[in-house]
Amino acid sequence: MDKILRFVFIGLLLFFSYHFVRDVLQIFGVQNYFIDIWHREHVWCKSYCRYVTLAPEIFNIVAIGVILKRSRVGILGVIVLLLIPVWLLMWFVN
Secondary structure, three states: OOHHHHHHHHHHHHHHHHHHHHHHHHHOOOOOHHHHOOOOOOOOOHHHHHHHOHHHHHHHHHHHHHHHHHOOOHHHHHHHHHHHHHHHHHHHOO
8 A cells, every 4th residue: 555545544544533532422412612623413314413423433443444454455445435425425415
């Protein structure tokens, strides 16, 4: 894996880790600027959005860990990269 892809997956790992921690803290009712940044309630899933994203976040964190350990993108890396447009679509759908 070249350096650019390695940095991309490290950045994605940081993003998904932050998002996972943020969602867990929101479930427990913790509110502050670090948690509320770029967050908005969605009309289509209401309070279920907090729970819907947990499974994909855990998958992405584990998958990126495997990708970085193997130093090979493979099918797993392609799946993670293809999920990015899905995340963006779900963020913009309101």
